Amino acid sequence: MDNGKLISLKKITKTYQTGRIEVKALRGVDLDINKGEFLAIIGPSGSGKSTLMNIIGCLDIPTSGKYYLDGQPVEDMNIHKLASIRNKKIGFIFQNFNLLTYATAYENVEMPLIFAGKPGRIRKEKIMECLSSVGLADRAEHKPTELSGGEMQRVAIARALANDPEIILADEPTGNLDSRSGGEIIDLFEKLNQAGRSVVTITHDMNIASRCHRIIRLKDGLIESEKNNHQ
Amino acid sequence: MLFIKVILREFKSQKLRMALTVAGITWGTISITLLMAFSVGLEKQMMKSTYGLGKGIVILWPGQTTLVYEGLPQGRIIHFVPEDLDLIKEGAPGIDKISGEYLRWGVVVEYGKKQISKLVSGVYPEFEELRSHYAQVGGRFINELDFKHKRRVVYLGFGVAKEIFGDKDPVGEVILLNGIPFTVIGVMVKKLQNSNYHGPDEDYLVIPASSFVMIFGDPYFDNFVYSVKEGVDTKDVEKSLFKLLGAKYRFDPNDRHALWFWDVKEQAEVTSKAFFGINLFMWFIGGMTLLIAGVGVANIMYVAVRERTREIGTKIALGAEKKHILFQFMAEALAIAFAGGLLGILFSMVVCKLFRMLPLEGPLELLSQPTVNWPVAIITVITLSIIGFVAGFFPARKAASINPVEALRYE
Numbered sequence: 001m002d003n004g005k006l007i008s009l010k011k012i013t014k015t016y017q018t019g020r021i022e023v024k025a026l027r028g029v030d031l032d033i034n035k036g037e038f039l040a041i042i043g044p045s046g047s048g049k050s051t052l053m054n055i056i057g058c059l060d061i062p063t064s065g066k067y068y069l070d071g072q073p074v075e076d077m078n079i080h081k082l083a084s085i086r087n088k089k090i091g092f093i094f095q096n097f098n099l100l101t102y103a104t105a106y107e108n109v110e111m112p113l114i115f116a117g118k119p120g121r122i123r124k125e126k127i128m129e130c131l132s133s134v135g136l137a138d139r140a141e142h143k144p145t146e147l148s149g150g151e152m153q154r155v156a157i158a159r160a161l162a163n164d165p166e167i168i169l170a171d172e173p174t175g176n177l178d179s180r181s182g183g184e185i186i187d188l189f190e191k192l193n194q195a196g197r198s199v200v201t202i203t204h205d206m207n208i209a210s211r212c213h214r215i216i217r218l219k220d221g222l223i224e225s226e227k228n229n230h231q
Numbered sequence: 232m233l234f235i236k237v238i239l240r241e242f243k244s245q246k247l248r249m250a251l252t253v254a255g256i257t258w259g260t261i262s263i264t265l266l267m268a269f270s271v272g273l274e275k276q277m278m279k280s281t282y283g284l285g286k287g288i289v290i291l292w293p294g295q296t297t298l299v300y301e302g303l304p305q306g307r308i309i310h311f312v313p314e315d316l317d318l319i320k321e322g323a324p325g326i327d328k329i330s331g332e333y334l335r336w337g338v339v340v341e342y343g344k345k346q347i348s349k350l351v352s353g354v355y356p357e358f359e360e361l362r363s364h365y366a367q368v369g370g371r372f373i374n375e376l377d378f379k380h381k382r383r384v385v386y387l388g389f390g391v392a393k394e395i396f397g398d399k400d401p402v403g404e405v406i407l408l409n410g411i412p413f414t415v416i417g418v419m420v421k422k423l424q425n426s427n428y429h430g431p432d433e434d435y436l437v438i439p440a441s442s443f444v445m446i447f448g449d450p451y452f453d454n455f456v457y458s459v460k461e462g463v464d465t466k467d468v469e470k471s472l473f474k475l476l477g478a479k480y481r482f483d484p485n486d487r488h489a490l491w492f493w494d495v496k497e498q499a500e501v502t503s504k505a506f507f508g509i510n511l512f513m514w515f516i517g518g519m520t521l522l523i524a525g526v527g528v529a530n531i532m533y534v535a536v537r538e539r540t541r542e543i544g545t546k547i548a549l550g551a552e553k554k555h556i557l558f559q560f561m562a563e564a565l566a567i568a569f570a571g572g573l574l575g576i577l578f579s580m581v582v583c584k585l586f587r588m589l590p591l592e593g594p595l596e597l598l599s600q601p602t603v604n605w606p607v608a609i610i611t612v613i614t615l616s617i618i619g620f621v622a623g624f625f626p627a628r629k630a631a632s633i634n635p636v637e638a639l640r641y642e
């Protein structure tokens with residue numbers, strides 16, 4: 001759409017109502033993310049990072065404001081369209097991996113392909129391709145409990161990649177990992193970004209943030225500052 | 232398969248609850264299939280033994296008038312004579328087959344040194360069909376020629392045959408009835424018979440009516456036995472017989488005591504209805520058990536939904552639609568229901584097999600034919616499907632409406 005703008009947020013607010021208490025998690029966020037960008041979101045705990053990420057990922061809807069995805073207003077989309085966007089356009093990665101513990105790495109990666117209605121033969125090809133791209137082709141039959149934290153997160157990345165998403169959204173992906181495994185995850189993100197995917201990651205680790213193109217700092221539900229890294 | 236893994240995991244994490252629920256469904260299925268199987272078998276046997284007396288027959292006895300009619304007093308005794316047979320055949324076209332029956336008790340039956348006292352019945356060849364008097368291989372019942380030529384031939388109930396001849400084949404042997412020689416032409420096949428009007432069929436001797444009259448000189452029949460044509464109401468035939476015989480013997484066609492009827496056909500229908508009632512009751516019991524088990528399945532699924540909230544949130548984040556989540560839980564509930572059902576059906580089949588192998592005699596023989604038939608199996612499967620479906624639906628709907636943001640927020 002308009003000169004490569006993938007995501008455009010206008011005055012996004014989000015208010016949670018818990019009983020009589022209102023929590024203003026976001027209080028008017030304006031943010032544009034371009035195609036192919038590598039963006040870090042930082043900020044103290046409770047500043048609204050996850051809330052913002054969930055809205056970008058079409059998991060949550062803003063209380064007010066406009067969200068354009070590829071120039072299309074998200075508020076006009078029905079639940080099937082939103083599910084399809086989460087399935088094909090977006091790849092989610094979580095701090096605690098959220099793998100199915102009783103399923104193998106292979107079966108975990110298979111899930112989004114099943115939701116996409118892909119036939120078995122194509123699924124198999126795609127799963128092995130994704131597992132190879134994170135260096136875990138030989139671990140296809142392993143269960144999460146038989147993998148290290150770094151490996152689990154790589155399985156989760158393979159799962160996020162299954163339907164060739166345009167955007168990777170990662171909420172503190174290295175939060176549960178040691179620095180070496182965390183570094184490997186960011187290496188992978190860099191590789192994915194170089195291959196043309198947009199990557200948005202929430203992080204507390206300034207070493208990681210400094211490897212991104214742009215850093216957004218959230219505080220109390222607002223963008224406090226923004227910084228471009230020119231290498 | 233992932234699906235099976237999920238269920239196995241559910242088995243592990245909810246062992247006791249799962250075991251109780253599956254046991255409940257198994258038990259419910261067993262009670263439905265077994266009760267049904269036994270009642271199908273029991274009904275079959277009951278019908279068979281009701282028909283041992285004759286399939287859909289009516290027995291007619293002469294009575295005594297209780298109403299004054301055309302100047303004649305009450306209390307007159309009615310007698311049936313052989314000519315009545317033709318009268319009835321012509322005047323009551325609803326009748327299919329009819330035979331008169333002469334009876335004589337205390338006839339001395341001799342064979343060699345053996346001497347016993349038995350009932351002898353004199354009948355027409357139609358009796359064979361009417362009263363299910365089928366001969367064992369190598370023998371026959373009384374036929375037209377026996378009747379026409381007043382042959383001195385005798386057909387034995389299997390009890391009588393055993394009493395006189397033991398294990399020896401009686402056919403062709405000559406026995407004496409009140410000193411007159413008769414040749415044995417056949418022995419009745421063993422049959423189930425739960426009703427009779429002059430002792431069980433196994434226990435008397437049958438000779439042609441013509442020979443009976445020649446020897447004993449009885450002028451009157453003791454009773455008639457007849458069957459009605461397909462689709463004819465036995466009650467209508469009774470009415471026309473009251474008219475017909477009333478005209479001949481001059482009694483009031485409304486005089487209930489002039490003729491006595493025993494409608495075996497009607498009785499069979501009553502038996503059949505009673506079984507329908509019993510079946511219904513058994514379905515109710517089995518159904519209640521299954522219902523309770525169904526609540527167990529729903530309970531398991533609710534727990535599963537709660538424990539898998541995070542998994543559900545993850546799936547939604549990965550693009551699962553409501554239908555995917557719904558399907559997962561519905562399928563699980565159905566699988567649990569069918570696992571229990573399968574166990575139940577298998578168990579029932581084994582029990583039926585065993586019962587069929589047991590050598591049940593006497594009244595217990597009624598229990599010897601349990602049958603897991605197709606209707607029973609199909610209805611069981613449908614019932615289980617409904618239970619699995621309903622038990623899965625509500626938890627599944629809850630799962631599908633989970634808010635993914637909430638589900639993913641907490642550890």
Ligand SMILES: Nc1ncnc2c1ncn2[C@@H]1O[C@H](COP(=O)(O)OP(=O)(O)O)[C@@H](O)[C@H]1O
Nearest residue numbers: 016018023025044045046047048049050051052
């Ligand atoms: N579902 C919710 N209900 C109520 N309050 C919420 C909910 N989600 C988040 N919040 C609140 O909104 C604020 C922002 O939360 P979050 O976006 O998770 O922060 P961060 O990810 O930056 O730590 C916090 O104060 C949090 O307690």
Ligand SMILES: [Mg+2]
Nearest residue numbers: 049050051171
């Ligand atoms: Mg957070």
